[in-house]
Amino acid sequence: MVGLRYAGKVVIITGGSSGIGKGCAEEFVRAGAKVVVCCNVEAEGNAVAAALKSVAQAQSAGDASFVFCDVRKAEDIQNLIEVTLSRYGRVDCLINNAGWHPPHKPIDEFTVEEFRDLIELNLVSVFNACKLALPHLRRTRGNIINVSSLVARIGQHQATTYAATKGAITAFTKALAVDEAAHGVRVNSVSPGNIYTPLWQEAIDAAPDPQRCRAEGEEAQVLGRMGAAEEVGRLCLFIAAEATFTTGVDHIISGGAELGYGRKKPDATGPARPSDL
Numbered sequence: 244m245v246g247l248r249y250a251g252k253v254v255i256i257t258g259g260s261s262g263i264g265k266g267c268a269e270e271f272v273r274a275g276a277k278v279v280v281c282c283n284v285e286a287e288g289n290a291v292a293a294a295l296k297s298v299a300q301a302q303s304a305g306d307a308s309f310v311f312c313d314v315r316k317a318e319d320i321q322n323l324i325e326v327t328l329s330r331y332g333r334v335d336c337l338i339n340n341a342g343w344h345p346p347h348k349p350i351d352e353f354t355v356e357e358f359r360d361l362i363e364l365n366l367v368s369v370f371n372a373c374k375l376a377l378p379h380l381r382r383t384r385g386n387i388i389n390v391s392s393l394v395a396r397i398g399q400h401q402a403t404t405y406a407a408t409k410g411a412i413t414a415f416t417k418a419l420a421v422d423e424a425a426h427g428v429r430v431n432s433v434s435p436g437n438i439y440t441p442l443w444q445e446a447i448d449a450a451p452d453p454q455r456c457r458a459e460g461e462e463a464q465v466l467g468r469m470g471a472a473e474e475v476g477r478l479c480l481f482i483a484a485e486a487t488f489t490t491g492v493d494h495i496i497s498g499g500a501e502l503g504y505g506r507k508k509p510d511a512t513g514p515a516r517p518s519d520l
């Protein structure tokens with residue numbers, strides 16, 4: 244137990260069964276936390292929780308469990324929090340990670356319904372989870388980490404709806420940080436650039452030239468590669484466990500994707516950088 248950075252703390256991670264959420268869950272369990280992962284795919288959630296539980300058992304600290312939750316439904320989020328409290332008695336950290344990036348297309352091809360649905364999934368869910376968890380986070384003087392995106396800052400080709408939901412998350416995070424400081428609750432966002440996850444693979448598979456799409460995804464960073472989910476997990480663990488004087492900050496983790504000039508002018512074959520989440 245000694246030396247584990249988040250021992251005894253209880254963490255809820257939405258979308259914790261895959262990609263960045265799973266990377267966070269692994270880091271927090273390794274740090275001794277009791278992690279509740281939720282998602283809306285029962286089998287995947289159970290499998291990830293079982294694997295995490297064995298990690299916890301092997302190190303005799305921490306725990307992991309799964310709760311089914313469709314974050315678009317307020318009653319599912321309410322249940323997620325109630326089950327967490329009945330299992331572990333407290334909540335110290337909420338990571339709002341569940342979200343989706345629709346395929347790229349110009350505004351002309353997005354319907355208002357598609358935009359509204361994405362707002363429900365990527366943004367209203369974050370509002371709901373924060374609202375419902377806060378009474379418990381105030382008791383533990385805990386913290387919230389909302390997963391936004393680098394594209395909230397720098398924009399992205401043919402991704403108006405996605406960038407809008409992420410920009411709103413970053414702004415919401417800062418406003419909530421102002422209000423919750425009085426209760427001792429810190430609220431931060433994390434803005435990943437290109438992180439190689441199943442969502443990114445989905446984009447590669449949908450691209451006309453998947454190999455080129457992957458290569459451009461790697462080359463968009465000055466570090467010359469995409470990030471790994473566990474690297475985002477380590478940042479989130481740092482924010483939760485050590486960054487105790489940090490609130491209302493948007494933490495970019497991008498491999499330097501936003502640095503320097505690059506060829507940006509679109510040509511006849513389309514945008515210069517057809518990738519990025």
Ligand SMILES: NC(=O)c1ccc[n+]([C@@H]2O[C@H](COP(=O)([O-])OP(=O)(O)OC[C@H]3O[C@@H](n4cnc5c(N)ncnc54)[C@H](O)[C@@H]3O)[C@@H](O)[C@H]2O)c1
Binds near residue numbers: 257259364436439
């Ligand atoms: N991968 C990247 O490059 C990147 C970059 C910036 C931001 N992000 C953001 O990071 C987050 C995670 O992305 P990822 O790449 O790990 O994706 P992913 O598809 O690998 O994982 C998404 C997770 O969210 C869950 N989820 C989806 N819809 C849900 C719903 N309705 N209810 C509950 N759970 C649901 C999925 O089951 C899965 O566990 C997203 O918010 C995404 O926008 C990703």
